[in-house]
Amino acid sequence: LNVLEPPEPSAIRWQDLDDSLTRRVKLRFVTSLITGALIICGMLFIGYIRLQYGPAMTALSISALNTIAPMIAYVLTDYESHRSEDTKQSSRYVKITLSMWAFTALATTVVTPFTDTASNSSDSILYSLYAIFVFELIRGPLTQCVDLSGNLKRHLLGPRVTNRLKLAGLFQGTEYELSERYTNMTNVLFLTFYYATIFPVGYFFGFLTFVVHYCTDKYCVLRVWAPSPKIGTSISVFCRLFIMGTVVVLAIVSSYYVAGFPFDNACATTEMVPPEYIGNFTASTGDGVEVAVSIEADDYSFAFCNMDMKKYGAFPAWASNQPVGKEWMDKDQTNIAWLFGWTSVIALILAACIFLNRVALRFCRYMFFGFYDSSEKVSEASFSEVEEIFAYVPQVRVPDMPMPLLITNVNDIDRGLIGWDDPHFGVNAHNVIYDIPELSERKGIFSEIYHFPPPGKE
Numbered sequence: 122l123n124v125l126e127p128p129e130p131s132a133i134r135w136q137d138l139d140d141s142l143t144r145r146v147k148l149r150f151v152t153s154l155i156t157g158a159l160i161i162c163g164m165l166f167i168g169y170i171r172l173q174y175g176p177a178m179t180a181l182s183i184s185a186l187n188t189i190a191p192m193i194a195y196v197l198t199d200y201e202s203h204r205s206e207d208t209k210q211s212s213r214y215v216k217i218t219l220s221m222w223a224f225t226a227l228a229t230t231v232v233t234p235f236t237d238t239a240s241n242s243s244d245s246i247l248y249s250l251y252a253i254f255v256f257e258l259i260r261g262p263l264t265q266c267v268d269l270s271g272n273l274k275r276h277l278l279g280p281r282v283t284n285r286l287k288l289a290g291l292f293q294g295t296e297y298e299l300s301e302r303y304t305n306m307t308n309v310l311f312l313t314f315y316y317a318t319i320f321p322v323g324y325f326f327g328f329l330t331f332v333v334h335y336c337t338d339k340y341c342v343l344r345v346w347a348p349s350p351k352i353g354t355s356i357s358v359f360c361r362l363f364i365m366g367t368v369v370v371l372a373i374v375s376s377y378y379v380a381g382f383p384f385d386n387a388c389a390t391t392e393m394v395p396p397e398y399i400g401n402f403t404a405s406t407g408d409g410v411e412v413a414v415s416i417e418a419d420d421y422s423f424a425f426c427n428m429d430m431k432k433y434g435a436f437p438a439w440a441s442n443q444p445v446g447k448e449w450m451d452k453d454q455t456n457i458a459w460l461f462g463w464t465s466v467i468a469l470i471l472a473a474c475i476f477l478n479r480v481a482l483r484f485c486r487y488m489f490f491g492f493y494d495s496s497e498k499v500s501e502a503s504f505s506e507v508e509e510i511f512a513y514v515p516q517v518r519v520p521d522m523p524m525p526l527l528i529t530n531v532n533d534i535d536r537g538l539i540g541w542d543d544p545h546f547g548v549n550a551h552n553v554i555y556d557i558p559e560l561s562e563r564k565g566i567f568s569e570i571y572h573f574p575p576p577g578k579e
Contacts, residue, residue: 127513129351131540132206135515135528135568140202149212152197156216159193160223167224168232176244179232180252183224184260187308190220191301207355214300214356218363221308225253226315235429238384239319250316254326257312261305262337268345271295274521286546289523294347296520303360305334310364314371318378362479365472372468373436376461380438380450381428388426388449394418437462505574512538515568527552534572 137145163186170182194216203209233246274291282288313327394416402414426447427433435442439462440455450458504510512534516525524543531539531548539548549555554567 126353128205128207128353130511130513132352133513134203134205134209136517137202138204145202148201152201152212152216155197156194156220159190160220163190163220163224164228164231167228171232176246176249177252179229179249180256183228183253184256186224187221187257188260188264190224191217191298191304194220195298205352207353210298210300210352210356211359213298214303214359217301217304218307221304222311225257225308225312229253230315235381236385238378238381240384246316247320250312250320250323253312254323254330257309258326258330258333262333265337265341265345268295268341271345286523287521290521293521293523295341295345297341297346297349299349299352300356302338303356306331307360307363307367309334311367311370314367315374317371318375362476365475369465369468369472372461372465376438376458376465377429377431379454379461380430380440380458382454384428386425386428387423388447390422390424392422394420394422437466503575508537511540512570512572514539514570522551524548524551528554529568529570530554531570534570535574538572 167179167182167186171179194213197216198209198213201209201212203212229246229249233244233249237244238246271294279288279291282291309327309330313323316323396418399416399418402416403411404414405411424447426444426449428449430438430442433444438458440448440450440458443450514527514531514534515529516527516539518525524541527539527548529552531552536542536548542548543550
C-alpha cells in the first residue's frame with residue numbers, strides 16, 4: 122500500500138494528472154539540457170563583457186542575466202508536466218538557483234585572472250564583487266516596487282475594458298513565485314560565502330540585502346502581489362539542501378583562498394639576484410603605468426609558481442600538496458591552511474552523510490519499507506465541521522482571470538468545499554463545462570465529484 126501525504130487542493134495541477142511518468146521525465150530532461158546550455162552561454166557572455174568592458178559592466182551584465190534567468194525558468198517549467206505546484210516550484214527553484222550561482226559567483230572566478238584575485242588594480246575581483254553586491258541590493262527591490270506590469274494593467278488597460286470579469290482580472294495583483302523568493306536568498310548567501318575569505322565585507326552587504334529584500338517582500342505581499350496557491354514543504358526541503366551546499370562551498374573555497382595567498386604566482390628562491398639586475402630601473406605594469414624599481418645586491422630571485430591549487434586538482438589545500446620545489450607557504454600559512462583544509466574535509470563528509478541519509482537511504486526505505494508516519498493526533502472534529510478544509514475540485518488557473526476555471530460539475534457538492542466563491546455571478550459562471558451546453562450533462566467527458574455529508578450537515 123503506497124500512502125503519501127497529498128498536496129494542498131489549490132496546488133493540484135489537474136491538467137497534468139493524466140501524463141505518464143515517461144512523459145514527465147522526458148520533458149524535465151529536455152528542459153534541464155536547455156538550462157545547462159543557457160548557463161554555458163551566459164558564462165561565455167560574462168567572460169566577453171569582462172574582457173571588453175571591465176568589472177563594472179561585468180557586474181551590470183550579471184545583474185541583467187539574473188533578471189532574465191527567472192523568466193526563462195518560468196517558460197521552461199511551464200513546458201514541463203507536474204502533478205502539483207510543489208514539484209513545479211521545486212524544479213523552477215533548482216533551475217534559477219543554479220543559473221544565478223553560475224552567473225554571480227562561478228563566472229566571476231573563471232573570467233578573472235588568478236593574480237587579480239586580491240590586487241589593487243581596477244581588474245581585481247574585489248571591485249567586481251562590490252559592484253555585484255550593489256546591483257543585487259537594488260535590482261530585486263527596484264523591479265518589485267516599480268511593478269511595471271501591475272501598474273500597466275491597473276492604470277492603462279483597466280480603465281479601457283468594458284467587461285467586468287476582465288476588469289477584475291486586471292486588478293487581482295501581480296503573480297509571484299515562492300521559488301524566486303527562495304532563489305534570491307540562496308543566491309546572496311552563496312555569493313557571500315564563496316568570497317567570504319577575500320571579501321569579508323560581503324557579510325555586511327549580505328545582511329543589508331536580506332533586510333531590504335525582507336521589507337520589500339513584506340510590502341509586496343500586502344500591497345502588490347496576488348495570493349499564491351498553497352504549496353507543501355518540498356521547496357523548503359530543496360532550499361535546505363542548497364544551503365547545506367553553500368556551507369560546504371564556504372569551507373572548500375576558503376581553504377583554497379587561504380592556501381593561494383598572496384595570489385601573485387611568485388615564489389622566493391635561495392639564489393641571489395644576478396649582478397646585471399642590481400640597480401635602479403623603470404618598469405611598466407600590465408596597465409601601462411611606469412613604476413620605479415630598486416634591486417639590491419642582497420635580494421633573492423623569484424621564480425614562477427602556480428599558487429592556484431584548484432588548477433592541478435590538489436585537495437585538500439594543504440601545504441603538503443604544493444608542487445615540489447615550488448613551495449610558497451611559510452610556517453604560519455601552513456598551519457592556517459592545514460586548519461582550513463581539515464575543515465573542508467569534515468564539512469564535505471558531513472554533507473555527504475546528510476545527503477545519503479535524506480536522499481539515497483530515504484529512497485531505499487521508500488522503495489522497500491515505506492516511511493510515511495502520521496505524527497498528528499486524532500481529532501474528534503469531523504471533516505464537515507472544519508471550515509478551512511477544502512475538497513479536491515478539478516480546476517485550472519488562467520492568467521488574468523479573477524477566479525480559477527472549474528472543469529467539473531459542482532452542483533452535487535457543498536460550494537464551500539471549492540475554496541473560493543463569486544458572490545456576484547456564482548461559481549458556475551467560471552465553469553467551462555457550460556461553454557458547450559450539449560456536453561455539460563453527458564457522463565464521462567468531464568470529471569465527476571460528489572459530496573455525501575453526514576446526517577444533519579446536508
